[in-house]
Amino acid sequence: MTRTMRAAVLHGAKDLRVENRDIPPVAPGEALVAVGSVGLCGSDLHYYLDGRNGGNVVRSPVVLGHEIGGTVAEVGPDVPNSWLRATVVVEPAMPCRTCAACAIGRYNLCDRGACLGSPPTDGGLADYVTVPVTQLHRVPDTLPAQAVPVLEPLAVAVHALRRAEFAPGESVLITGAGPVGLLVAQAARAWGAREITVCDVDTARLEACRTLGIERAVEPAELGGLRVDRSLECSGASAALPGVLAATRPGGRVVLVGTMPAGDIAARLGLVQRYEVDLVGTFRYAASFSAAVDLVERGAVDVTSLVTASFPLHEAEAAFSHAVSMAGLKTVVDCGQGTAS
Amino acid sequence: MTRTMRAAVLHGAKDLRVENRDIPPVAPGEALVAVGSVGLCGSDLHYYLDGRNGGNVVRSPVVLGHEIGGTVAEVGPDVPNSWLRATVVVEPAMPCRTCAACAIGRYNLCDRGACLGSPPTDGGLADYVTVPVTQLHRVPDTLPAQAVPVLEPLAVAVHALRRAEFAPGESVLITGAGPVGLLVAQAARAWGAREITVCDVDTARLEACRTLGIERAVEPAELGGLRVDRSLECSGASAALPGVLAATRPGGRVVLVGTMPAGDIAARLGLVQRYEVDLVGTFRYAASFSAAVDLVERGAVDVTSLVTASFPLHEAEAAFSHAVSMAGLKTVVDCGQGTAS
Amino acid sequence: MTRTMRAAVLHGAKDLRVENRDIPPVAPGEALVAVGSVGLCGSDLHYYLDGRNGGNVVRSPVVLGHEIGGTVAEVGPDVPNSWLRATVVVEPAMPCRTCAACAIGRYNLCDRGACLGSPPTDGGLADYVTVPVTQLHRVPDTLPAQAVPVLEPLAVAVHALRRAEFAPGESVLITGAGPVGLLVAQAARAWGAREITVCDVDTARLEACRTLGIERAVEPAELGGLRVDRSLECSGASAALPGVLAATRPGGRVVLVGTMPAGDIAARLGLVQRYEVDLVGTFRYAASFSAAVDLVERGAVDVTSLVTASFPLHEAEAAFSHAVSMAGLKTVVDCGQGTAS
Amino acid sequence: MTRTMRAAVLHGAKDLRVENRDIPPVAPGEALVAVGSVGLCGSDLHYYLDGRNGGNVVRSPVVLGHEIGGTVAEVGPDVPNSWLRATVVVEPAMPCRTCAACAIGRYNLCDRGACLGSPPTDGGLADYVTVPVTQLHRVPDTLPAQAVPVLEPLAVAVHALRRAEFAPGESVLITGAGPVGLLVAQAARAWGAREITVCDVDTARLEACRTLGIERAVEPAELGGLRVDRSLECSGASAALPGVLAATRPGGRVVLVGTMPAGDIAARLGLVQRYEVDLVGTFRYAASFSAAVDLVERGAVDVTSLVTASFPLHEAEAAFSHAVSMAGLKTVVDCGQGTAS
DSSP states (O other): OOOEEEEEEEEETTEEEEEEEEOOOOOTTEEEEEEEEEEOOHHHHHHHHHSEETTEEOOSOEEOOOEEEEEEEEEOTTSOGGGTTOEEEEOOEEOOSSSHHHHTTOGGGOSSOEETTSTTSOOSSBSEEEEEGGGEEEOOTTSOGGGGGGHHHHHHHHHHHHHTTOOTTOEEEEEOOSHHHHHHHHHHHHTTOSEEEEEOSOHHHHHHHHHTTOOEEEOGGGGTTOOEEEEEEOSOOGGGHHHHHHTEEEEEEEEEOSOOOSSOEEEOHHHHHHHOOEEEEOOSOSSOHHHHHHHHHTTOSOOGGGEEEEEEGGGHHHHHHHHHTTOSSEEEEEOSTTOOO | OOOEEEEEEEEETTEEEEEEEEOOOOOTTEEEEEEEEEEOOHHHHHHHHHSEETTEEOOSOEEOOOEEEEEEEEEOTTSOGGGTTOEEEEOOEEOOSSSHHHHTTOGGGOSSOEETTSTTSOOSSBSEEEEEGGGEEEOOTTSOGGGGGGHHHHHHHHHHHHHTTOOTTOOEEEEOOSHHHHHHHHHHHHTTOSOEEEEOSOHHHHHHHHHTTOOEEEOGGGGTTOOEEEEEEOSOOGGGHHHHHHTEEEEEEEEEOSOOOSSOEEEOHHHHHHHOOEEEEOOSOSSOHHHHHHHHHTTOSOOGGGEEEEEEGGGHHHHHHHHHTTOSSEEEEEOSTTOOO | OOOEEEEEEEEETTEEEEEEEEOOOOOTTEEEEEEEEEEOOHHHHHHHHHSEETTEEOOSOEEOOOEEEEEEEEEOTTSOGGGTTOEEEEOOEEOOSSSHHHHTTOGGGOSSOEETTSTTSOOSSBSEEEEEGGGEEEOOTTSOGGGGGGHHHHHHHHHHHHHTTOOTTOOEEEEOOSHHHHHHHHHHHHTTOSOEEEEOSOHHHHHHHHHTTOOEEEOGGGGTTOOEEEEEEOSOOGGGHHHHHHTEEEEEEEEEOSOOOSSOEEEOHHHHHHHOOEEEEOOSOSSOHHHHHHHHHTTOSOOGGGEEEEEEGGGHHHHHHHHHTTOSSEEEEEOSTTOOO | OOOEEEEEEEEETTEEEEEEEEOOOOOTTEEEEEEEEEEOOHHHHHHHHHSEETTEEOOSOEEOOOEEEEEEEEEOTTSOGGGTTOEEEEOOEEOOSSSHHHHTTOGGGOSSOEETTSTTSOOSSBSEEEEEGGGEEEOOTTSOGGGGGGHHHHHHHHHHHHHTTOOTTOEEEEEOOSHHHHHHHHHHHHTTOSEEEEEOSOHHHHHHHHHTTOOEEEOGGGGTTOOEEEEEEOSOOGGGHHHHHHTEEEEEEEEEOSOOOSSOEEEOHHHHHHHOOEEEEOOSOSSOHHHHHHHHHTTOSOOGGGEEEEEEGGGHHHHHHHHHTTOSSEEEEEOSTTOOO
């Protein structure tokens, strides 16, 4: 007897339907995760609005959602029972594990893998999702269910700081005080940054920043004279680049975290060349969830307060609409267990 | 009794005069170098043509020349006599040695130092030049005098490969087959590069490349499909950037070696962001002359054949004119000892 | 109909029998390799002589052999046919690919994997061996079949030099001129080492060294005064340690490549502490075969002349006896295709 | 008119005399520091007890003291007046700044420099000491004068953690809960360590550890089963080595911080070799004071409570006797300004 579950299926641009689907079978090495909450991020909104994200196009109905928290409901025959009932966050990108990139530990650059919620691979906006146990990371039971998915962007922040070659005692500039920027700022603080400056054009976001204890929250016009060791551009706005490059010291490093527009972007590359200011990028994460979980376990990073809106699964479309409005910080969709629907 | 010498003094744009000057006194810690040959590089040509190089302006008469080879003629009272008659290349940039950049070994980024031949500091286009012995590096006596100055751009190449985080066994793309590009290519080969591709628009330069034993010398149109580990942009042409970025593998690294134009440069920074292709710069060198000398001593890099034109000191202006014409590769000026003048 | 093949099976200490076995079936993702030659290394001799190697004991009959060269005879249903007839060297250690060590690219430290020829996993001393294709590396067809297995210890040498944090232009000391030492020396030369010194107590081995073009081949008494950047201890003799530590410059690095005896080893660790001489180890390799193949393809490392004795598979016991005698350098066993038996 | 000051002069083993000396003149580039407090460390005790420390022998009367805090009383003619009255900690080791070690930023390994308080160079156990301003680091005025010298061992801790290649999120073991061990533990905590274990045989010291907020303070017998990322051996006891090596995970790193005895030390180097556990040392510091000051400024490290005994300068001998007794943690000598004497 097959069992069914609800899933929010994207059929095309702005065509999101909550449907019944079979609960996927649990193969060896896998676990069935009862989804608690799913966070929405920028790429989800692109798929929802445009039916595509960059070069990746929705060609057949797909379940979105790659920021996934939940509890293990069933395990495959060869998976230890100790996983049952564990609270977990899902690492959604599944690399091939054998190519040259994977072999040296840069598995986020693997071009032969798949990622939950990245078409054509179904994601977590459903009651259940089946995942290889190697993709699961345990999180403290005490964390609110809605906060668990935020571990995923926190892993992004961890990887971004590593790409920044950030070392304790260094000063950091973060442009863009959205969820990722606020997570980078908090992680940098927990890792011993000397001085942290967050820059945004939105005063409400700067205020959220101060609430989280990051005191230096400034508008772009206030960046003049800054000379930081490491800069993390989290806004994705190419207009932020001149300020970021100018505010980074010779020999420093700028990391492009936010998704930059396709096509040409103008920048004063002479600063890169003459002053050895590294300009580097960051994509997803590699071996970063463990450090993310540690930051939350120690209470060093507050993920809970970043969740500013939640919707039940059957109102998934409303969740997307709300997220598109850019109000608040992180919007989550509550799935399955314990959610009236 | 003061002694005099000849020096090629730049009084302003295109106003170069060979004049008599006092031989500078030799202070403690210094050596008087009888200049053999001086190489001309792009920054020298900027000073000659425009009276400035980027933001550095010729405000008073100055002796140019920072690629300096010669022999030690006198030493200061506290300098070991073993330096006398040594054949040396001069490391022209003199950092403060105490600032934060110097303390961590990135002394090329020191902003409190001076550089021989960089206004207002006099350089080596003269019969003699006085230099702290800490700036001297011994070279084999067997090297032709005209080839000694080429050790300086070879130090540039060494530093650029280090900034590329080049490791033996990796593939390398070099755009721009001028002197620096050809030195980078040879150094990469000597250091175990897997495959080396040099790209230029000038077929004569590509031929020079093949003569040096670098087989893959191609035009820009032939770069399609290349995916190298490390790219070194040595042309200084912003038009080369798209090809360089596209030809570098995910997780690879692009080094801007050639001086990029001031102001905004358009580039597909999305590749930097999404594929973690590092875009970094390189400026001069730090602790690089020793490795440069080693490459020449072992016969692994041919500096001699890069010298394609030479002029005596009293024809220094002709040397600049020739270099400006971009004919050949490296133009040198023969000074002092043994040069009919 | 099952097909059979010959295999040299170790039943216990000094009990090696050439027996008939079923040719193993080829599962998806696998290839059947027709074994050309298999090299014998120190760990093989330990198993043969003592029935154990360190803590790993032969508890049931096992096929030894982890230095394996051959050609692909069959491929699993999902493996590209382009692998057929390819000449390959086998990477014998098969990590789990998902643990923390694997995730960061240090898969040689994975403690959940298996290794061909390491009991209880069968190895390559047979007509055929089945291997996941991800463990195969193509080598040039022009390489003599007996030289192919030497790519495996060359991968050891590559990893050891990386663990040494060796950079081109640095000086290197190698103690122990056995196969691994000679491969390290050649790889260091190909990667631009400034000066290479090989030290051994055996004058015949020092002569082999000079034949390979490594000029500075010395006895231990001649090490006095040496101050190298990187040292690679390849003899496994704890008596070599004092000389190695003393011959490494402050801030340099010593790599223990040869298997050190179990239990306490006395060393002047004060040098490690006071002069920041790193003392590190190396185990197998990670992502190293590609660079090893490159070195052989470019003709930069001579693996062929290291093979100083060969025996057909049915004389495998004679091969072990010969290898135990320590005569010559590398002993190989010729298997299967084309070997009279 | 020469001015005089008091200085504690060591004439030989156990022969310490407080004498009058001329206040040293202030040369260009220098500052006269009115010494506030001087901390005593293990090397000072060796000089006091034995007239030597390792190979360095007291051959003529010398002023000890290299952990020096104070205020700038005078500056040389070319030194900015802004230094006057600044509260400073002195970086006592003065490298040559031009040798190969200095050029790459490892100036702690310079063998041509001098160190205040390291015979024959006079140190800070006096009313005044003259120091190049490049050796001064400003500290907050709010720090108690007796705590300022502790910035020097904190710089040791900073450098040791860097030598450990410690990264935020990693677990750390510290053996030896003396001043350096407690500073390493606090710095590791401030830099985001996942879990910190301090081990000592002295229960009072373990209690001091808990008072500082480091919860896991254990005796050696309790180390069983630990597998940390980084270990810092701060006791200098070779007996601690087996436990440290066993408690460090494969691929981890052990740093020898405490001064190990001269001569051979037995250790299971097989762990280093087989499991790639790096065994490295640390000596003084390089570019570390800035991070040390930052840790104290942010309140992340408590240096004040480590000072458990103080003596006025004229009772310097009593200070040494007290320190030799190993009671408490850090003993300081209060000099000059504001100290009744």
